[in-house]
Every structure is written in C-alpha cells, then in structure tokens.
Amino acid sequence: MKSHSRTSSRALFLAIAYSVLAVWTLLAIFPFFWTFLISIKEVVDAFALPPVWVFKPTLVAYQTLWIEEGFSKYLINSAIVTLGTVTISITVGCFAGYGLARYNRAAGFWILFAAFVFRALPRLTFLLPFYYLARLTGLHDTQLLLILVLVAINQPFTIWMLRSFFQEIPDSLEESAMVDGCSRFQAFWYVIVPIMGPGIVTASIFSMLLAYNEFLIPLILTATNAVTMPVAISQFGAEDLRYWSISAAGAISIAIPMVIIVLYLQKFLIKGLTAGAVKG
Amino acid sequence: MKPREFWAFVSPSVVVMTVLMVFPLFTTIYLSFFNFNFGVAPKFIGFLNYTRILEDSRFWSAMQFTLFYMAVSIPIQILLGFGLALILNEITALKRFFISLYLVPYIVTPVVGTLAISWLFKDRGFITWLLSNIGVNIQWYADATAARGLLIGYGIWGAVPFIMLMLYAGLQAMPSDPIEAAIMDGATWWQRVRFVMIPYLRPIFIFIGMVNIMDAYRLFDSVAVMTQGGPGNATATIMYYTYSVAFQEQLLGRASASIVLAVIVIITLLYPFLRQTYFDIVGKK
Numbered sequence: 001m002k003s004h005s006r007t008s009s010r011a012l013f014l015a016i017a018y019s020v021l022a023v024w025t026l027l028a029i030f031p032f033f034w035t036f037l038i039s040i041k042e043v044v045d046a047f048a049l050p051p052v053w054v055f056k057p058t059l060v061a062y063q064t065l066w067i068e069e070g071f072s073k074y075l076i077n078s079a080i081v082t083l084g085t086v087t088i089s090i091t092v093g094c095f096a097g098y099g100l101a102r103y104n105r106a107a108g109f110w111i112l113f114a115a116f117v118f119r120a121l122p123r124l125t126f127l128l129p130f131y132y133l134a135r136l137t138g139l140h141d142t143q144l145l146l147i148l149v150l151v152a153i154n155q156p157f158t159i160w161m162l163r164s165f166f167q168e169i170p171d172s173l174e175e176s177a178m179v180d181g182c183s184r185f186q187a188f189w190y191v192i193v194p195i196m197g198p199g200i201v202t203a204s205i206f207s208m209l210l211a212y213n214e215f216l217i218p219l220i221l222t223a224t225n226a227v228t229m230p231v232a233i234s235q236f237g238a239e240d241l242r243y244w245s246i247s248a249a250g251a252i253s254i255a256i257p258m259v260i261i262v263l264y265l266q267k268f269l270i271k272g273l274t275a276g277a278v279k280g
Numbered sequence: 281m282k283p284r285e286f287w288a289f290v291s292p293s294v295v296v297m298t299v300l301m302v303f304p305l306f307t308t309i310y311l312s313f314f315n316f317n318f319g320v321a322p323k324f325i326g327f328l329n330y331t332r333i334l335e336d337s338r339f340w341s342a343m344q345f346t347l348f349y350m351a352v353s354i355p356i357q358i359l360l361g362f363g364l365a366l367i368l369n370e371i372t373a374l375k376r377f378f379i380s381l382y383l384v385p386y387i388v389t390p391v392v393g394t395l396a397i398s399w400l401f402k403d404r405g406f407i408t409w410l411l412s413n414i415g416v417n418i419q420w421y422a423d424a425t426a427a428r429g430l431l432i433g434y435g436i437w438g439a440v441p442f443i444m445l446m447l448y449a450g451l452q453a454m455p456s457d458p459i460e461a462a463i464m465d466g467a468t469w470w471q472r473v474r475f476v477m478i479p480y481l482r483p484i485f486i487f488i489g490m491v492n493i494m495d496a497y498r499l500f501d502s503v504a505v506m507t508q509g510g511p512g513n514a515t516a517t518i519m520y521y522t523y524s525v526a527f528q529e530q531l532l533g534r535a536s537a538s539i540v541l542a543v544i545v546i547i548t549l550l551y552p553f554l555r556q557t558y559f560d561i562v563g564k565k
Contacts, residue, residue: 013370014371017367017370017371018371018374020363020364021364021367021368021371024382024440025378025381027437028381028382028385028437029381031396031397031400032384032396034396034399034400034406035399047405049404049409051406051409092293092296093293095290095292095293096289096292096293098289099285099286099287099288099290100290102286103281103286105283105286107283107286107287108286109561109562111290111294112561113558113561116554116557117547117554118297118301119494120494120546120547120550121305121543121546122497122539122546124535124539124542125308125543126300126301126304128304128308128311128526128532128535128536129303129307129311130304131526131532132532135318149300151296151300152296152299152300152301153301155293155296155297156297159293184281184285188289212389213390215389215390215500215501215504216500216519216523219504220523229389230389230390230391231391233391233392233395234504234505244399247395248395248399251392251396254391254392255388255389258387258388258389259384259387259388262383262387263383263387266379266380266383269383270379270445270449273442273445273446273449
C-alpha cells in the first residue's frame with residue numbers, strides 16, 4: 001500500500017516536472033521560431049493581425065539581405081574577428097594558464113586576483129581610451145583593433161579556466177619528461193598540450209561565443225569597414241516594416257552557425273560551465 | 281617551476297592585459313579630470329566632470345534603474361534556474377533533449393535574442409496581440425513600467441540557461457551518500473533540498489551570484505537595441521547613459537568620470553566576493 005502511494009506520487013511529480021519543462025521549452029524556443037516565420041513570410045503577412053499561419057514561404061528577405069544589403073561583408077568580418085580572437089587568446093592563455101597552474105608563489109596569485117578584478121570591470125572602462133587613440137592612429141574601424149581588444153577582454157576568463165584545466169593534469173607527467181631530458185617548454189608543448197585537447201576546445205568555445213556575440217566593442221570601434229554582424233543587424237531601418245523581415249532573416253543567419261557548432265560541441269561547453277565554480 | 285620559467289610562460293598574457301587593460305584604465309581615470317572632446321585641446325578642469333555627472337538627474341535615474349534591474353532579475357533568475365536544475369536532476373527521459381533546447385538562448389547572440397523578443401512585443405507583435413484578445417492592452421515601448429518589465433523579463437530569459445546548467449552540473453557531481461543517508465533518516469524531498477543540496481551547492485551559488493552581478497551591471501545590448509533608453513529616460517542603464525554622454529554628446533572627459541563612478545559602485549557591490557576570492561587563492565597556496 002505504501003509503495004503504491006509512493007509510485008503514484010512519483011507519477012504526479014513527473015507529470016508536473018515535464019509540464020514545467022515543456023513550458024520553459026516553449027519560452028526558450030518560441031521567440032526564435034517566430035523570428036524564423038517573419039523571415040520567410042511576405043512583408044504583408046509578417047505583421048498581419050491576426051497572424052497568418054498558412055502561407056507560401058519565400059526567401060525574398062534572405063535574398064535582399066545577402067545580395068542587395070551585402071551581408072556577406074559582415075559575415076566575413078565576424079569570421080575573421082572570431083577566428084583571430086580565439087587563436088590569439090587561447091595561445092596566450094595556454095601559456096599563462098600553465099604557468100599559473102604550476103607556480104605557487106605570490107606573483108601568480110596577484111596576477112590571478114588582478115585578472116579577476118578586471119573581469120568585473122565594465123567594457124567602457126577600457127573602450128573610451130581605445131576609441132580616442134584608435135581615431136588618432138588610424139586603427140579605428142579595423143579588424144585588427146577588434147581582435148586585440150577582444151583578446152584583452154577575454155584574457156582574465158581564459159586564464160582562469162585554462163589554469164583550472166591544467167591543474168587537473170598531474171605534475172609527474174612533465175617531470176618525468178624533464179628527467180628524460182626535455183626542457184620545460186618541450187615538456188609543456190609535447191606532453192601537456194596534447195592531453196589538454198578537451199580543455200582547449202572548451203576554452204575556445206567560450207572565447208568564440210564572446211567574440212562572435214560582442215556588440216558594444218564593435219559598435220564603438222568600427223564605422224563601415226570592420227562592422228560585424230550584430231552591429232550591422234542592429235542598424236537596419238527601425239520602423240520600416242520591410243526592414244523587419246530583412247532583420248529577421250539576418251537574426252536567423254547570425255544564430256544558425258553558432259547554434260550548430262555549439263550544440264555539436266555541447267559536452268565541452270557543459271564541462272567548462274562547471275570548471276570555474278566547482279574548483280573556485 | 282622556477283620564477284624565470286614562470287615569467288616566460290605568463291609574460292604574453294601579462295603584456296596583453298597591461299597594455300590593453302591596465303593602461304586604458306589609468307588613461308580613463310586621467311581623462312576624467314579633463315575637458316576632452318574631439319578637435320579640442322584637452323584642458324585640465326579638476327573635479328568639474330564629476331560635479332557635472334553628479335548633478336545630472338539622468339545619471340541618478342540610470343544608476344537607480346540599473347540597481348533595480350539587478351535587484352529584481354537576479355533573485356528571480358536564480359530561483360527559476362535552480363528549480364529547472366532540480367527537475368532535470370530528477371528525470372531521466374528526454375533530459376539531453378531539454379538541455380540542448382535550453383542552451384539555445386544562451387548561445388544565440390544577445391542582439392539576436394533581443395530582436396526576437398522585441399518583435400513579439402511591438403504594437404503589431406504577436407504577444408501584444410494575444411494579450412489584447414484577453415482585454416490587456418499594453419504599449420510595451422511607450423509605457424515606462426512596461427518597458428522596464430520587458431527588459432527585466434528579457435534579462436531573466438537570457439540568464440536562466442547558464443544558471444540552470446551550472447546548478448544541474450553541480451547536482452550531478454554531488455556524491456550520493458548524503459542524499460541516501462537523508463532518505464534513510466526519513467527526510468522529505470524539500471528537506472533534502474534545503475539541508476543537503478543547497479549547502480553542497482553553496483560555492484556554485486556564490487559564483488553565479490557574482491557573475492550575474494557583473495553581467496547585469498553592464499547591461500547595454502538589450503537597452504540599445506530594444507528601447508534606446510526610452511520612453512524618456514526610463515530604461516537607460518548606467519552603461520547606456522555613459523555611452524550616450526561619450527558618443528551622442530561627444531563629451532569623452534565627462535563620460536570617463538561617469539565610468540570611474542560606475543567602477544567605484546561595482547567594486548563596492550562586489551567587495552564581499554573579491555574578499556572571498558582573495559582568501560580562497562591565498563588559502564590554497
């Protein structure tokens with residue numbers, strides 16, 4: 001009798017649990033689904049009330065976006081800036097993360113603590129001087145400047161995360177390599193980095209999301225040449241209905257590559273989400 | 281590791297952070313004492329920029345809205361995220377499916393998420409229309425309270441996936457012995473959550489609280505895209521206000537003073553966390 005009541009309360013719990021999860025699924029996905037519908041509707045249907053549910057899909061908005069509006073230029077900028085940022089910040093961050101994981105004196109602690117404080121500061125703290133100096137030196141509106149600034153903004157988070165991954169690898173590995181005659185750098189490069197693969201992928205995903213999604217930095221540091229996709233899409237005509245469809249097409253175009261890449265690599269993302277907190 | 285080796289490994293990162301963060305930080309502080317705009321020679325004016333900012337009612341209303349935004353959204357998003365994490369921890373079927381879907385708002389570019397939500401709430405948007413059918417007529421972008429609510433709602437929507445995943449991973453990593461012992465002792469589900477899980481997850485809650493304070497305080501993207509600080513000045517955050525001073529009014533010196541004040545406020549808010557981090561790292565050495 002007792003076990004029967006336990007089973008039925010479990011069934012009730014599961015019913016409630018799955019209802020809650022279903023509601024949150026709807027909340028999480030519906031805005032994107034709706035945006036997708038706007039992007040494949042004719043402009044007259046896109047904002048018709050009551051909403052038009054049965055319609056003939058059209059790719060006109062995508063065509064306008066990619067051909068007339070030249071959206072591929074922004075895609076190329078976003079791709080260059082993202083790749084550049086990930087490559088540099090992970091390379092620099094690996095060296096630092098390894099050094100910080102293996103060195104137990106005050107200097108290491110102060111670098112970590114300073115990085116942590118910098119992580120807390122708003123981006124505008126650094127951006128105002130960059131804006132002014134970049135305008136003076138002609139670096140304004142270049143992909144190089146965006147990469148440099150994004151690498152810097154990303155560095156505190158990257159070194160903390162990579163340090164925690166390097167700490168999981170026992171010192172004995174590189175010590176035995178060094179006994180066999182490797183230099184510290186060789187031991188790092190040939191023994192430690194190869195087994196850091198998953199950690200490097202994880203840190204790269206976060207670095208990639210940061211660079212690809214960033215809005216404020218390119219908004220301030222670009223004008224026409226180096227504009228990235230999030231800034232471009234935010235500047236499509238605001239109240240002109242025709243532009244809403246194009247913006248929606250842009251929104252979907254920006255979202256799709258990242259969603260595919262990150263969902264494919266999601267086990268690395270989840271590993272990274274826990275790394276920082278569990279180990280402090 | 282020898283000090284010489286240590287410095288060789290960390291120097292690229294230290295150089296990057298010094299040149300691109302420490303130097304600009306001090307430049308910003310320095311410039312905050314100058315009347316400093318494009319095409320004009322900088323002129324030292326002492327604390328005048330600070331006086332001007334502190335006299336500006338827009339600064340105070342922006343600071344007020346930013347703190348209000350944090351006070352409302354952070355507790356709600358942590359509660360929702362924890363609730364969802366507890367549910368995910370209990371179920372088995374379809375777990376990975378839900379986790380993948382919940383990741384989407386976290387992955388998608390904030391500007392895209394903001395646009396997606398903002399279309400639903402336009403005057404001709406789907407949600408506005410749904411609500412009007414049940415007699416609730418709200419002009420989301422014309423009413424100060426509604427616009428604030430919309431930004432807070434968007435913030436919660438965007439932050440829950442991160443919190444949920446962190447806590448879910450924490451629950452998964454939790455050893456099963458204390459839970460089993462609690463069940464043996466006849467603890468109800470709620471007692472297990474309250475007296476076993478929450479204490480175990482405490483470091484993760486602290487970490488989440490800290491990251492959420494940092495992120496909520498620098499709220500800019502959704503304001504710039506969704507409301508442009510309006511109606512009036514109702515949804516301008518401290519970052520949006522500073523941005524307007526710098527790039528619409530072109531007063532770079534005054535904007536620097538505003539950001540210095542903003543940094544003082546965030547460091548004060550984060551002081552307990554910074555102290556904790558300081559002792560954590562020292563304690564480990």
